[in-house]
Amino acid sequence: MSVLQLRRRESRGAPAGWPDSVHPVLRQVYAARGVLEPAQVEHRLARMLSPQLLGGMAPAVELLVEAIRDDWSILIAGDYDCDGATGTAVAVRGLRLLGAKRVDYAIPNRFVHGYGLSAAFVASMQPTPQLIVTVDNGVASVAGVAAAKARGIKVIVTDHHLPGEQLPACDAMVNPNLAGDGFPSKALAGVGVMFYLLLALRAKLHGQGAFGAAKPDLSPLLDLVALGTVADLVPLDFNNRVLVEAGLQRMRSGHACAGITALVEAGKRSVATLCASDLGFVVGPRLNAAGRLEDMRLGVACLLTDDIAQARHLAGELDAINRERRDLQASMVAEAEVMAAGLGPTDAVGVALFEPSWHAGVVGLVASKLKERLHRPVIAFAPAGIEECGEGSPPFDSGAQEVRTGNTQLRGSARSIPGFHIRDALAAIDARQPGLIERFGGHAMAAGLSLKADDYPRFAAAFDAIARELIEPERLQAVLYTDGELPPGTTTLALARQLRAAGPWGQAFPEPLFDNLFECAGWKVMGEGHLRLQLRDPRDGAVHDAVMFNAYHGQPPPPLLRAAYELTINDWQGRETPRLLLRHIEPA
Template identity: 70%
Template structure:
């Protein structure tokens, strides 16, 4: 049984225009936005790039490299944030006049994570400047290797720093200690975009654009995709970036690769939302980095040829389907492991199977975290003929997973070989023989920080919806409001319904006809991955999203149920 809680509206909505539905006003107010200003996502209201620490030095370094026609290599990462960030960097620098720009993305099975020594050694010819995107703050050895070869290094990253910083020539990261930038939530692609804005501003001030400055807003579709896919909090600044990128996509102005990925995922360009980016587009890019080589993903985002983009998108979709099948098998194994072992009593759950794929363990941890409402770490062999394990961690509110790893590292030096991450997700490496000891220590740390209340799964809703508000107009407004995402959650309502009829869809899904207890017409509803052969209760409380069903071009209201309990 899960506990239900309604989001509080502490300040009444005020000053909204009449065409904005009162429910929308209430939803914004429950997320801390009580006036229209907080929902007006104007690019002019972005925080200034000048507020980011290290920006002056980074800008000077890039302009010098551009002016001297030096070889600039963008060092990305093998997830969606890193791939979009690499594409933003390469496209943006070319717009700003760079003539020798290329990119490299580490292969997780060959180079490891970030700007590693192995990645630096693979660079041929030797570049003059390496610019990292979405990595680098922990690359002490990699930066040292680059500088030993006479290569300058500019780090752009958003990950939390460790105790030792690399000796880079410049570093831009909103999460460095003492950085005064108001938003700590920028994704790696967002940091790179901000750097480009600062370079353009410096060039503009120097009179470098007599015929008009380059339009960097053309990169916002990439910024939006990377920001949403990386699950960073959608504070106001990030909502401005994401909203602007989504509007470019809906207007048909996205790059060829993103357009092809939208089409390959059977979404409509004209109605694409942040949810589509998170659950359909982003996973297709991420799959390449998990199972093969993210170079394919970056190539898809860099091409301007529609036919080539579609071919890349088809390849990425095929890899994603392989990832889905592999993930399903690994999750089944993990659930069986939990069911038959002492892990069921653990507060901090650590799982390992020698047959698991290191690129998929993060998804296994995520699924188990949702099921158990516990922080979960899943491990697989590193796959490089060493005795190392690679693990991915996912956490729950109230337990900062990266800080937990830092605490373990401080108390048990040498147990963890490498680690890094965020509050809700992290990665680490260790020797395989240390796994049992680590699992016990991780459980003890979790027990020390998490009480029974935090271990109680919570369904947080926006309260009941009047039956008269189950309208297509409100569903359409909800679709394009937000943008909804991490820390700015999609609206979730709760009501008690009578189940007028139901039937399976496929083998795991259900379709319902529901009656609101207050009256009104029957409502179409669906619930995915819920059916085990047991009929649903005749009367239940449901948590649901009010959505637009546009099957075969005909729009209608549909409830998307995420949880139900008999009443």
């Protein structure tokens, strides 16, 4: 296991033009992320990139205009992760707002249809729709689109995954990551692509006089856009931060849809103080659990209902499934850690793990946990266990793929470290050993693949070999970047509030993290394995309340320690106080 090294971020320039109300610490935090002036955090919707810049928009809009005008039956073909579920809800709600009268949705069952618009999924669509619109999938659904076209169905693909060598013969495709697409932000999630398509469609219909003087308001969809964007772990570039901030503002003002409100309640959070991390760690996992273990149609139903009582009932079911997922994940991660320990600390650079009893819907989470602990790229495999074949690039969240012929096939979910493009690595293996990998797809940091069970040993060796070839040794050192020390006297509630409100923080725009030297003035075990500490700052003697989750393993914390921490707010029983949320401690 890699030893974590603390390293401080460097400023990318000199902050300028900030009002006095912005704390100097926050200015330095921004500067370390390349944000040097107030305009770079003015997350107003007016500054969002134009939908007209997104390639493929015109033919997709024209086809939807025709479908609405002629009252076609439209089927939204979603995906079984949070991005796909929120994107499906955005599509259904948005198209209905824009005048479509016959809109329905379908979500593939990962254990029956495989991933995306597979031929098996198309065959299951009864009655036959006149138009399929994919969300968060389809860029690699060559066979699935062909099957739809053979049935006389028009197909619009909306996706954000990287394309393969062959594109499906669909009627229109909107994807910012297609070769030659000039859209400035390549980080849109699937739900973001769908929202952009709806904006362009509204503009077209409005220009044709479809709505009279008042255009339909699409802003009620922004809470769903924010949730899917954060949960899918796409980089929060400026454009995505605009979308997420707008959605969070709707939620905090009490205007979230009934489903999100109920899921926030199920996670015991307050909508009034909701932040991006709550979406990523509380709301998103409850939706994702349905797609991992059961049927994501339950999650989409929760997001589509306007009845708060029904939403709470569905959120309760999702919460129960998520508890089951957590238990299963904990068991699988424990087994994976034992397996990884048997490899030795330097035996594998690219780590592949397989256990016949593992659940195919949870292997992505296992790979993610092991990647964090080993600081190595990890692929976790489980038996596919289905009879039909998925196809194409897997969803970013699950990074997984189902395949044919039941348990003779494995599906793998991959997670990578910075500097090692996992999808490109799989492509390199595929080029060198044709036929070893049956299907693969994904992104730089997450991917999915399928292969025959008998080929697993050969693949594991090939994956380790390509990782050794492409990863420089220094990249195997786990590094935790911080924003440096907080000066004495700045660990205040006022700064904690500014930091919480200053985001949205997330992927590629990380939460502020500080590191200081402390004396441990007291500690106790809290709950099951958590620590509550009193930390004294030796510079001024101030004592700070701190917590660290899953940190107690039978040994007391060091008397003198360096801690990396977030400055957060503890609102126990309605009283707000500053608190340090420790992410890492080490003896000083």
